[in-house]
Amino acid sequence: MSRLTVNERPVEFDMDPQTPLLFALRDAANLTGTKYGCGVGDCGACTVMIDGAALRSCLITLAECEGRFVVTIEGLSQDRSHPVQQALVAEQAIQCGFCTPGIVISAAALLARNASPSEQDIAQAIPNLCRCGIYPRLMRAVQRAAAITRREDTISAAPAPGITHEDAGRAVPAMAPQPFPTKTQGTNP
Numbered sequence: 001m002s003r004l005t006v007n008e009r010p011v012e013f014d015m016d017p018q019t020p021l022l023f024a025l026r027d028a029a030n031l032t033g034t035k036y037g038c039g040v041g042d043c044g045a046c047t048v049m050i051d052g053a054a055l056r057s058c059l060i061t062l063a064e065c066e067g068r069f070v071v072t073i074e075g076l077s078q079d080r081s082h083p084v085q086q087a088l089v090a091e092q093a094i095q096c097g098f099c100t101p102g103i104v105i106s107a108a109a110l111l112a113r114n115a116s117p118s119e120q121d122i123a124q125a126i127p128n129l130c131r132c133g134i135y136p137r138l139m140r141a142v143q144r145a146a147a148i149t150r151r152e153d154t155i156s157a158a159p160a161p162g163i164t165h166e167d168a169g170r171a172v173p174a175m176a177p178q179p180f181p182t183k184t185q186g187t188n189p
Helices: 021-028 083-090 100-113 119-125 135-149 165-171
Strands: 002-006 009-013 047-050 053-056 069-071
Touching (some): 021 047, 047 100, 053 100, 083 100, 083 135, 100 119, 100 135, 119 135
Antiparallel strands (some): 002 009, 047 069
């Protein structure tokens, strides 16, 4: 039985202690935000924070996590209000989204230890692969998140955390749900 803290909750995994943390999180804890990418630690899709460090969960066993503190994308911010999440949206640095959780965790770990990272610091801390090629926008987003962390910037375009869908539609009209066109009698499809 492996005991660790995941997203501030004590968890016991009744699994083989040699099971990669990735599979314990996804299959046993149903925390599917952490993605399986390459399985060898190269892509970064499975990145989680362990005791504050961004680490590849496909390379770490449950036994190695015994007694440690793990943060997944689900535990970083319940309402997506973390500066990295807000900045990625504001800078349009999200494409397909598959790599996004690992990138967010890597950036959050960086900013927790260095609120004024250089471009080189960012590139070293976030070696995650993104097939969509968001790297220039990612650099701007992390720099902006750093400024927000230092309280030198804010993001006003994103709806406030906890906002309802209806309020978000009023605040940002493009987010308002549009009714589906209905077919009326006497018109061609």
